Structures are given as structure tokens and as C-alpha cells.
Amino acid sequence: PKVVTLPGDGIGPEVTAAAVEVLREVAPDLKFEEHAIGGAAYEQYGDPFPQVTRDALQHADAVLLGTVGGPQNSPWNSLPRHLRPESGLLALRKALGCYANLRPVRVQPGLEHLSPLKPELARGVDILIVRELLGGIYFDGDRQIEGDTAYNTMRYTTPEVERVAKVAFWAAEQRRGRVTSVDKANVLEVSELWRRDVQALRDREYRNVHLNHEYVDSVAMLIVANPSRYDVIVTENLFGDILSDLAAVIPGSLGLMPSASLGDGPGLFEPIHGSAPDIAGQGIANPAAAIMSAAMLLRHGLDRPVAANQVERAVALALRAHPTRDLGGKADTRTFTHAVLDAVA
Amino acid sequence: PKVVTLPGDGIGPEVTAAAVEVLREVAPDLKFEEHAIGGAAYEQYGDPFPQVTRDALQHADAVLLGTVGGPQNSPWNSLPRHLRPESGLLALRKALGCYANLRPVRVQPGLEHLSPLKPELARGVDILIVRELLGGIYFDGDRQIEGDTAYNTMRYTTPEVERVAKVAFWAAEQRRGRVTSVDKANVLEVSELWRRDVQALRDREYRNVHLNHEYVDSVAMLIVANPSRYDVIVTENLFGDILSDLAAVIPGSLGLMPSASLGDGPGLFEPIHGSAPDIAGQGIANPAAAIMSAAMLLRHGLDRPVAANQVERAVALALRAHPTRDLGGKADTRTFTHAVLDAVA
Ligand SMILES: CC(C)[C@H](C(=O)O)[C@@H](O)C(=O)O
Ligand SMILES: CC(C)[C@H](C(=O)O)[C@@H](O)C(=O)O
Numbered sequence: 001p002k003v004v005t006l007p008g009d010g011i012g013p014e015v016t017a018a019a020v021e022v023l024r025e026v027a028p029d030l031k032f033e034e035h036a037i038g039g040a041a042y043e044q045y046g047d048p049f050p051q052v053t054r055d056a057l058q059h060a061d062a063v064l065l066g067t068v069g070g071p072q073n074s075p076w077n078s079l080p081r082h083l084r085p086e087s088g089l090l091a092l093r094k095a096l097g098c099y100a101n102l103r104p105v106r107v108q109p110g111l112e113h114l115s116p117l118k119p120e121l122a123r124g125v126d127i128l129i130v131r132e133l134l135g136g137i138y139f140d141g142d143r144q145i146e147g148d149t150a151y152n153t154m155r156y157t158t159p160e161v162e163r164v165a166k167v168a169f170w171a172a173e174q175r176r177g178r179v180t181s182v183d184k185a186n187v188l189e190v191s192e193l194w195r196r197d198v199q200a201l202r203d204r205e206y207r208n209v210h211l212n213h214e215y216v217d218s219v220a221m222l223i224v225a226n227p228s229r230y231d232v233i234v235t236e237n238l239f240g241d242i243l244s245d246l247a248a249v250i251p252g253s254l255g256l257m258p259s260a261s262l263g264d265g266p267g268l269f270e271p272i273h274g275s276a277p278d279i280a281g282q283g284i285a286n287p288a289a290a291i292m293s294a295a296m297l298l299r300h301g302l303d304r305p306v307a308a309n310q311v312e313r314a315v316a317l318a319l320r321a322h323p324t325r326d327l328g329g330k331a332d333t334r335t336f337t338h339a340v341l342d343a344v345a
Numbered sequence: 346p347k348v349v350t351l352p353g354d355g356i357g358p359e360v361t362a363a364a365v366e367v368l369r370e371v372a373p374d375l376k377f378e379e380h381a382i383g384g385a386a387y388e389q390y391g392d393p394f395p396q397v398t399r400d401a402l403q404h405a406d407a408v409l410l411g412t413v414g415g416p417q418n419s420p421w422n423s424l425p426r427h428l429r430p431e432s433g434l435l436a437l438r439k440a441l442g443c444y445a446n447l448r449p450v451r452v453q454p455g456l457e458h459l460s461p462l463k464p465e466l467a468r469g470v471d472i473l474i475v476r477e478l479l480g481g482i483y484f485d486g487d488r489q490i491e492g493d494t495a496y497n498t499m500r501y502t503t504p505e506v507e508r509v510a511k512v513a514f515w516a517a518e519q520r521r522g523r524v525t526s527v528d529k530a531n532v533l534e535v536s537e538l539w540r541r542d543v544q545a546l547r548d549r550e551y552r553n554v555h556l557n558h559e560y561v562d563s564v565a566m567l568i569v570a571n572p573s574r575y576d577v578i579v580t581e582n583l584f585g586d587i588l589s590d591l592a593a594v595i596p597g598s599l600g601l602m603p604s605a606s607l608g609d610g611p612g613l614f615e616p617i618h619g620s621a622p623d624i625a626g627q628g629i630a631n632p633a634a635a636i637m638s639a640a641m642l643l644r645h646g647l648d649r650p651v652a653a654n655q656v657e658r659a660v661a662l663a664l665r666a667h668p669t670r671d672l673g674g675k676a677d678t679r680t681f682t683h684a685v686l687d688a689v690a
Binding site: 065069075081082088090116117118121137140142143144145146149150151152154155156157159160184186187188189190192193194197216217218220221224225238239241243244245248249254308330331 | 366414422426429431461462463466482483485487488489493494495496497498499500501502503504513528531532533534535537540542561562563565566569572573583584586587590591593594599685
């Protein structure tokens with residue numbers, strides 16, 4: 001099978017290299033092909049998602065992404081919108097047809113002290129956020145900035161709602177059987193459709209799953225005040241962007257958070273942390289999230305659960321034995337990666 | 346001066362009555378006039394914002410609101426959208442022209458232990474969130490649900506952005522002089538306008554205020570991971586709904602959180618907690634947020650800072666001496682209110 005790697009910007013190349021080393025160890029038959037994305041691709045090709053990268057995806061079985069984007073004051077941020085690094089990321093998601101973004105939020109036993117929450121609240125948290133990734137206000141073509149007015153449109157159709165809700169129900173069946181669908185149906189028509197369609201799908205096809213509906217503002221509170229109440233959360237693109245980043249702080253380091261984006265074609269796997277330009281190139285970035293994304297690639301992208309478990313266990317061991325600086329430890333990228341490699345061997 | 350009170354639903358009447366008692370004590374010249382809003386108004390008049398209430402606002406100097414809305418399974422939630430309790434609230438905001446919602450988030454010294462965050466993160470937090478309250482996706486008329494599609498429009502104009510940004514800059518000048526404007530300008534055109542206009546206003550008229558811009562997903566993280574980095578946050582309606590509720594959990598009880606909504610006419614003052622139908626009518630609701638909202642009414646609505654300070658100090662004392670159940674104490678609504686009355690006397 002072929003894995004296309006897109007290292008991207010900032011610490012992306014370093015953490016992706018670490019993840020590839022681990023993949024080579026547990027799945028020696030994989031072939032890798034590296035391509036450009038984001039700011040790096042803009043520098044090389046004048047396009048954050050160049051044709052050569054797009055073409056390469058045709059033959060990919062899975063895609064491993066690093067991170068995309070420059071520092072706040074980067075000249076990239078003043079480019080026309082379609083040339084900015086983020087546009088490359090959005091175009092990539094669209095090209096792959098990845099409509100369901102899965103973000104597991106798990107507090108590892110023994111690492112509760114890293115959480116900004118009190119340990120008794122952080123302990124045992126195990127949430128899966130399923131974010132719709134190709135619709136809503138991110139992609140709708142009805143958008144404009146002109147003179148002193150601007151607007152964007154948050155639009156959903158029933159098929160868009162159903163395909164991502166299916167992923168959430170399916171995931172809940174493998175977990176604790178509970179889905180919370182998040183919307184703002186007390187204010188928005190688009191949320192009314194979302195709520196109606198998610199409920200109808202549950203009543204038609206997933207009667208064994210327990211479904212409830214909550215408002216996005218309330219979930220933003222409760223995910224902090226009482227995170228253990230959630231099993232699977234499913235929501236639209238913009239709410240999912242906010243809530244999944246919010247939930248990601250619970251384990252205490254973004255350096256621990258992987259993600260998988262699934263759809264009709266090859267899956268896209270990426271750490272959720274940013275490109276961290278301030279520490280790029282120093283060899284000190286925590287590659288755990290990239291390596292855990294590689295584990296999700298093995299599980300969801302290539303259907304290799306045994307190898308996926310092997311990697312996840314190895315990361316858990318390495319985190320205890322050789323924590324990186326963001327975790328209050330001393331390990332650099334190499335040391336941590338070697339600890340993972342030793343543990344999988 | 347005349348204060349119109351709108352007790353509303355659930356615990357609204359109980360906590361509003363407590364706040365009125367306190368107002369009578371510190372400002373004996375105030376006149377009060379009570380009217381219906383929300384589900385209660387729907388029951389009485391078939392309209393969540395009836396004409397008689399609307400008329401009464403003409404002669405109000407300030408409006409004290411309780412809480413609005415029924416339980417999850419309330420029949421009110423299946424009414425046509427314009428008859429639901431929330432529509433009454435939105436119509437009220439619009440009728441009063443309250444475009445700036447001020448939500449102070451302050452962790453009281455000695456009450457850090459109530460926070461879901463580690464005490465060292467909660468200590469000293471003092472944020473003011475300024476939420477745009479009359480624009481964006483909440484009110485835009487371009488909205489529809491029809492068959493298997495639905496949409497809403499997030500629209501802003503420069504004058505709408507500027508008037509609320511002014512409130513944020515003005516508030517920052519009384520505080521620590523820093524404003525963080527929150528948007529999603531890497532994806533949304535409407536955020537591009539927002540960011541541009543907030544920055545231009547700062548550069549034109551508020552050069553003494555330090556302004557930075559952050560993405561909404563990042564703020565959702567950082568407000569939990571490092572809340573002390575924020576002074577004033579200004580943002581559009583939907584982001585403000587989510588972030589202000591999120592920030593409200595930091596002090597540990599929604600029962601402590603007041604709000605003020607300001608605009609061209611009389612201000613609207615309300616606790617941010619919901620109507621808590623499960624404990625309504627039992628006399629155990631925590632009236633602190635309603636009483637603190639009354640303090641904001643004195644300060645911002647009637648320009649009586651001395652009386653406002655008096656009430657705020659009294660609430661702080663009462664919270665220590667007679668905490669209510671939501672704070673792990675035993676005081677009921679009466680006991681707590683009497684403690685406040687004693688302390689102001
Ligand atoms: C970079 C940005 C466009 C992106 C998003 O909002 O989807 C990021 O925040 C994410 O969540 O992956
Ligand atoms: C009840 C609802 C319409 C309202 C809002 O979203 O504005 C509430 O959540 C609030 O924040 O006051």
C-alpha cells in the first residue's frame with residue numbers, strides 16, 4: 001500500500017519524519033511518497049495545493065499530513081485567500097472527500113496531572129468528537145466581502161448530515177453506545193435541519209444507540225465542567241472546529257492529539273497541533289500526536305488494528321519513560337521517537 | 346427612575362424578586378413595573394414578547410430580566426420558531442437596541458476551589474467578554490429551512506462592527522488596556538471584515554489600547570489552558586455565545602455570573618444561567634447572579650457606581666458566609682438574600 005506524506009510547514013516535517021520511521025518499523029511493506037502542501041507548497045509552486053500533490057493522491061491508500069501555516073506575522077497571511085496555507089488544507093480535505101473528522105480525546109491513566117482541569121474531572125475522560133468536515137460555512141460558495149459588508153452562509157443538506165451522522169453512530173456502537181448531537185437549533189434553521197435529520201437516522205437505523213441533542217454553548221460549558229458525561233459528540237464543521245480544539249486541551253498537551261478524516265477515498269491523518277513556527281527546526285517538537293495519527297492511519301486507513309494497537313501502546317510507554325518538554329520532561333524529538341521504536345520492537 | 350422587570354420562566358421569578366429586594370434597599374427611589382416574557386408570556390398572551398411588554402419598555406430607564414425557556418421536553422420547544430421562549434428574548438434584545446453584551450468573568454479571591462480548573466490557573470482570572478448581540482447569524486433575514494436543505498447567513502457591516510468594538514475599547518481603557526478580537530478570518534470573509542474594521546478603529550481612535558486578533562478555535566483552547574492572558578475579548582454574536590458560556594464555567598458556578606446588554610436605549614441586565622426548571626419554585630435557587638446583574642444595572646444602566654459597589658461587596662461577603670447549594674453550601678434563596686441585605690445595610 002502507498003502512503004502519501006505531506007509534511008507541510010513549521011514542525012510538520014520533523015514530526016512527520018518521526019511518524020514515518022515508526023510506520024516503517026511496524027508495516028515494512030508500506031511505500032511512501034512525499035509531496036508539498038501549505039506554505040511550503042506555495043513557496044515551491046506558487047500554490048498551497050499544487051497539481052502534482054493533487055495527482056499523487058490518486059494512487060494513495062492513505063495520507064499522512066504534518067502541519068500547515070506560518071507564524072501570525074507571516075507574509076503568507078496577507079496573500080489572497082486562495083493562496084494562503086490554510087486554503088491548501090481545505091482544498092486537500094475536499095479533494096479527498098473526507099467528510100468526517102474523528103478526534104479522540106482521551107486522558108491517559110497516570111497523565112491526569114497534565115490537564116488544566118482538576119485531576120478528578122480529567123480522570124477517565126474518553127470522548128470521540130466527530131466533526132463534519134466538508135460542508136457548512138467553511139465551503140459554501142455563497143460568500144462575499146465587498147465594501148463595508150461581508151457574509152458567509154452556513155448551509156447543510158440532509159445527505160451531508162446523514163453521512164457524517166452514520167460515522168458517529170457506527171463509532172458509538174464500538175464504544176459506549178451514546179451520541180450527543182450538537183447544534184444551535186433554538187436560533188438557527190440550519191441546526192433545525194441538522195437535529196431533525198440526525199434524530200430521524202437514529203430512529204430508522206441505529207435504535208440501539210442512545211442519542212441526545214445539546215446546544216453548542218451548553219456543550220462548551222459542560223465539556224469543561226463535566227467532560228465524563230460525553231461518549232461520542234457529532235456536530236457541524238464550525239462548531240466542531242471550536243469544540244474539538246476546546247476538548248483537546250483536556251489531556252493537557254496538544255502534542256498528544258491525533259486525528260483521522262474519513263470519507264469515500266483515502267483517509268487523511270494528522271496531528272491537531274499547529275505548525276509551532278517558534279520551535280520549528282530545533283528537533284524538540286513532540287512527535288506523539290503525529291505518531292498517534294500514524295496509528296489511526298493503520299487502524300482506519302489500512303485496516304491494521306494489531307499494528308495500530310502496537311504503536312499506541314508504545315507511545316503510552318514512551319510518554320511515561322521519556323516525556324518531551326511540552327509535558328514537563330526533557331526528551332527531544334529523536335529520543336522520544338527512539339523510545340517508541342524500542343517499545344514496538 | 347423606572348426599572349421594568351421581566352421575571353420570565355423557571356427560577357427567573359425567584360431570583361428576580363431577590364434582586365428587586367436588594368435594589369429597593371440601596372436605591373429606594375426606583376420604581377418597578379413587572380411584565381411578562383418568554384414561555385410565561387406565551388401562556389398568558391400567546392406571544393413570547395407581547396405588545397404590552399414592548400410598550401412598557403418605552404418608559405423604562407433599565408430592564409432587569411430573569412431567565413427564559415422551559416425544560417428540554419417542554420411543549421414550548423415544538424412551537425413554531427417565532428412563538429418559542431427564546432424568540433421572545435431575541436425580540437427583546439432587538440427592541441431595546443442592545444448591541445453590546447458585557448459578560449465579566451471574575452474568579453473571586455478565596456473561591457478558586459469552585460473552579461473546574463486547577464486553582465493556580467483560576468486564581469486572579471478577570472476577563473470581560475464583549476459579545477455583539479444584534480447582528481450576525483442570529484438576526485440575518487436570509488435564512489430558510491425547506492425540504493432537505495437549510496441555511497443561515499452570518500453577515501456584518503462596518504457600522505455594526507464598529508459600534509460594539511467601541512464598547513470593548515472603552516471598557517479596556519478602564520481596565521488593563523488590552524483587547525483580543527476573536528474571529529475565524531483564516532476561513533470566513535465575514536471575519537476578514539470584522540478583523541479589518543476592528544483594527545482600523547483601533548488605529549484611528551484607540552491607539553492607547555493594545556489590540557490583537559486570535560482565531561475562535563484557539564481562544565476556546567487558551568481560555569481554559571491559560572485564562573489569565575485575557576483582559577477584554579470582543580467577538581461576534583455566535584462566537585460570543587459559545588465563548589462567553591465557556592468562560593463562565595471558570596469561576597465554578599453559573600450562579601455567580603451577571604451580564605449587561607447595552608445599546609442606544611435602556612440597558613438589559615440578566616443573569617447568564619438558564620431557567621433551571623428542575624429546581625424552580627423550591628426557593629433554593631442561587632440569586633447571586635441576578636443580584637450582581639442588578640449591580641450592573643446600577644453601574645451601567647443608572648450611572649450609580651457607589652450603589653453598585655455596595656451591592657457587589659455585599660454579594661462577595663454573603664457568598665463566603667452563606668454559600669448556596671450550587672456552591673456546596675446550605676443557604677436557600679431567602680437566607681442568601683437576607684445576608685446580602687444585611688451586608689448592604
Ligand atoms: C487551519 C484551519 C483552516 C483549520 C480549520 O478551521 O478547519 C484548523 O483550525 C483545523 O481545525 O484543522
Ligand atoms: C437562549 C439563547 C437564544 C441565547 C443566545 O444564544 O443568545 C442564550 O444562549 C444566551 O446566550 O443568552
